[in-house]
Amino acid sequence: MALLRDWGLTLGTWVGRPVPKVQQDSGDPDVRRVREAAAAADWPAVKAVLEARAESEDRTELLWAVGDTSGVEEWITPVLEAEPEAPLPRLVAGIRHICWGWEARTGARAQDVSREQFEVFHARLRAAETWLYEVAEQQPGWTSPWYGLQITGRGLQIDAGTARRRFAATVRRDPYHLGAHQQQLQQVCEKWSGSHEEMHAFAHESAFGAPAGTALGQLVAVAHVEHWLALDRGPDTRYMRRPEVARSLQQAADHSYRHPDFERRGNWLQVYNTFAMAFSLVGDVASARECFRATQGRVTEFPWYYVDAAEPAKAYKQFRSVTGR
Incomplete structure (x- = not known):
């Protein structure tokens, strides 16, 4: 949410404007x-x-x-x-x-x-x-x-x-069951029984231990979002703006949804929504725009409820607005 504050966006910005619905x-x-x-x-x-x-x-x-x-x-x-x-x-x-x-x-x-x-x-x-x-x-x-x-x-x-x-x-x-890996990622989060280090290691090993083109690359983006959520205002933005965070997201995207073997089936839409949020927080407008375009306005509850639990579609639209979409 710090990045929204930096850009001067608030929930009130979108009052009276059409908001996409959560799929x-x-x-x-x-x-x-x-x-x-x-x-x-x-x-x-x-x-x-x-x-x-x-x-x-x-x-x-x-x-x-x-x-x-x-x-x-x-x-x-x-x-x-x-x-x-x-x-x-x-x-x-x-x-x-x-x-x-x-x-x-x-x-x-x-x-x-x-x-x-x-x-x-x-x-x-x-x-x-x-x-x-x-x-x-x-x-x-x-x-x-x-x-x-x-x-x-x-x-x-x-x-x-x-x-x-x-x-x-x-x-x-x-071996590549996305839901199972998502559950285990939560298990090793600091907020449950793990640590940031364990969470990032699990996400990286799972994503790059799988063949290119699977949805498991999403885990890298989720781990960065979870880390961002755990930090106070100020440190959260500084964390997401680290060059190594941007690099890891790019590598995960290349290994996942950008790969020609990636199939738009199952949880594919959630994968794009998650990377859209992560790239937005990093400040990579071009990569975020790529993901938002792929969603075609279709919003998944996760991860946007982290920003607005009551109306995740509003959070999606806030972030998307910065990309010019």
Whole structure:
């Protein structure tokens, strides 16, 4: 936010002007279909959409679309009773309990969450872990239960060693799973149980240890944004203006979305939004403009909610304005 102050931009700058909307998903039509089926408690339709996709990251967004839908926790119970040996209903129940748990906790700071809210939050995460471990045992090749366990683990504040093992279990099944790497990056952030040094090392090793053209280059940009967020006003801007920060972003961009093997699928839009923010904070207008143009006005909640949690699209537009777009 320091850079916005330096440029003289405030939220009030955009009052009365059209603001882009946050895009809730990747645009995959199956996400809309599965969400509508979940809202209608239509298990056969939900099952058909999920089973048509390969396990792992191809199914992650679909599962979370179901998990984010209110009421799934009610209609999935009779499905579990009717299909006592089937892993997919258990996976859906586990993912729903993760989302349902965070609904109880809310996005408030820990000091603003009541003891009762935490109790419900933890109870739902523990229930999710039960479902997910059962699925992991039934389907040892599936990635999704281990990815879910990474998320429950952070909510339940598991130790760093257990968190690493859950991450390792996920990427052993899908080495370039972006969501799994994003979760582990958060785990090693200073604000959780790590440090800036550990976070940057993890981001760099993951991004450049993967083939060129994967989305994992985003981790480098996320790490710099997380570092910026952890600093006070003044030091935050000075950090982002270091030449080595700009160089690392350029290298990550070249290895990721600028590479000819990069595919605009899955979380590709979030990758561009993240680099747009990072390059803006660095002051690299040309590179930020490149990313904003690629988004075509489509805003992902992450990372813009770091600037404006209530209206991330406003933050996107503020930053984009500086590039002339």
